[in-house]
Amino acid sequence: METITIIGTLAAIFTTIANIPQAYKIIKDKTSKGVSAGTYLVLLIGTSLWTAYGILKSDWPLIITNSISSLLSIIILILHQIPDRKIKKVNKVLSNSGSKK
Numbered sequence: 001m002e003t004i005t006i007i008g009t010l011a012a013i014f015t016t017i018a019n020i021p022q023a024y025k026i027i028k029d030k031t032s033k034g035v036s037a038g039t040y041l042v043l044l045i046g047t048s049l050w051t052a053y054g055i056l057k058s059d060w061p062l063i064i065t066n067s068i069s070s071l072l073s074i075i076i077l078i079l080h081q082i083p084d085r086k087i088k089k090v091n092k093v094l095s096n097s098g099s100k101k
Contacts, residue, residue: 008061009061012061012062012065012066013065015047015066015069016065016068016069016072017066018069019040019043019069019072019073019075019076020072022035022070022076023075023076023079026076026079026080027079027090027091027094028091030088030091032080034077035076037077037080039082040073040076040077040080041073041077043068043069043073043084044070044073044074044077047066047067047069047070047073048066048070050062050066051063051066051067051070054066060080088100
């Protein structure tokens, strides 16, 4: 594998997983206080444009990673708009579903 391909692949992976800690923190702490919706809106626009670029170039790695990044940004933006009391309910449902076997 060429160095440029390795760098591109690593960049795509890290960009894709970058949103996961924030989404996890919102659910764990049961609040979205301190989260900048503007940051995630700009990130969503950027990853959506990268997805469109990937579609135009038929570049599946770009399409897949940026689509996932866009989805994670959307999740964070939705969580940001949910009142804290409802995030607590979401967290409770997730906790209960994880403990059932």
